[in-house]
Amino acid sequence: MIIGSHVNFGNEQLLGSTKQAISYGANTFMFYTGAPQNTIRKAITPDLTKAAWQLMQEAGIDLDKVICHAPYIINLANKEKADSRNFSISFLKNEIKRVGELGVKYIVVHPGNYLKQDLSQALANIAEALNYILNPTDEVMILLETMAGKGTECGKTMSEIKTILDQVNLKDKVGVCLDTCHLNDSGVDIAKFGAYLDEFAQLIGLEKIKCVHINDSKNPLGTHKDRHENIGFGTIGFANLLNVIYEPRLKDIPKILETPYVEDKAPYGAEIAMIKKQTFNPLLKEELNKK
Numbered sequence: 688m689i690i691g692s693h694v695n696f697g698n699e700q701l702l703g704s705t706k707q708a709i710s711y712g713a714n715t716f717m718f719y720t721g722a723p724q725n726t727i728r729k730a731i732t733p734d735l736t737k738a739a740w741q742l743m744q745e746a747g748i749d750l751d752k753v754i755c756h757a758p759y760i761i762n763l764a765n766k767e768k769a770d771s772r773n774f775s776i777s778f779l780k781n782e783i784k785r786v787g788e789l790g791v792k793y794i795v796v797h798p799g800n801y802l803k804q805d806l807s808q809a810l811a812n813i814a815e816a817l818n819y820i821l822n823p824t825d826e827v828m829i830l831l832e833t834m835a836g837k838g839t840e841c842g843k844t845m846s847e848i849k850t851i852l853d854q855v856n857l858k859d860k861v862g863v864c865l866d867t868c869h870l871n872d873s874g875v876d877i878a879k880f881g882a883y884l885d886e887f888a889q890l891i892g893l894e895k896i897k898c899v900h901i902n903d904s905k906n907p908l909g910t911h912k913d914r915h916e917n918i919g920f921g922t923i924g925f926a927n928l929l930n931v932i933y934e935p936r937l938k939d940i941p942k943i944l945e946t947p948y949v950e951d952k953a954p955y956g957a958e959i960a961m962i963k964k965q966t967f968n969p970l971l972k973e974e975l976n977k978k
């Protein structure tokens with residue numbers, strides 16, 4: 688099982704992320720190269736990167752499974768605001784370089800919001816932007832995340848994801864990141880995850896799935912909300928999430944927790960322990976609060 692959580696990047700950059708992942712008992716992780724909410728980014732420091740690689744090797748963390756996530760404000764779908772779209776395109780081009788320097792292979796991107804345009808135009812805009820961004824020599828793959836469908840979010844159905852992928856020229860440079868909270872909120876019943884994967888295999892191909900975000904949801908099926916809950920404390924439930932985590936067809940795919948902090952405490956160490964034990968701990972939040 689390859690499991691971890693999102694972690695900070697901070698002053699020690701990839702080395703700091705690696706240390707944090709190890710402290711959670713994780714064997715992979717996902718990071719943002721700066722704050723998720725903004726696009727201010729510092730240059731990568733090679734010495735810190737080398738130290739991170741060394742530590743990963745010692746800790747048994749496979750660099751090929753480590754994931755980067757692009758900031759939330761990137762929007763490739765909307766052509767009405769040309770400035771913001773052009774900025775998103777140039778940011779992602781630079782991010783591919785930065786992430787390449789770190790030796791990381793994947794960047795998760797939210798496909799975008801279509802605002803006042805129609806959906807099919809927005810999906811075409813996303814693919815067009817990806818065609819500007821991606822180069823044959825890139826060693827980094829962009830993963831489109833399945834979204835909850837909050838507001839005018841693109842990528843809330845398998846067919847929307849497929850429509851984007853079909854229009855991208857460099858097919859081997861794009862993949863998919865599933866998110867269990869987003870799937871639930873978009874209307875996919877995680878209790879029937881096997882059937883979802885069957886359909887995915889037919890329509891897109893399971894080899895396109897390179898990352899799975901494991902989150903419970905605060906909201907019922909199909910409510911298009913996108914509010915994450917701690918593992919086993921939401922509407923998806925522990926057993927259904929375990930089925931996703933231990934799904935044999937996704938065995939080698941990194942599973943990343945993006946569950947909320949409990950007060951000011953990171954829940955990831957406790958959640959990973961609970962997942963490894965395969966036993967739900969209903970007192971997890973109380974125990975974290977006492978720490």
Ligand code: FE
Binds near residue numbers: 756797832
């Ligand atoms: Fe995301």
Ligand code: FE
Binds near residue numbers: 832866900
């Ligand atoms: Fe996610």
Ligand code: ZN
Binds near residue numbers: 913915
């Ligand atoms: Zn989310």
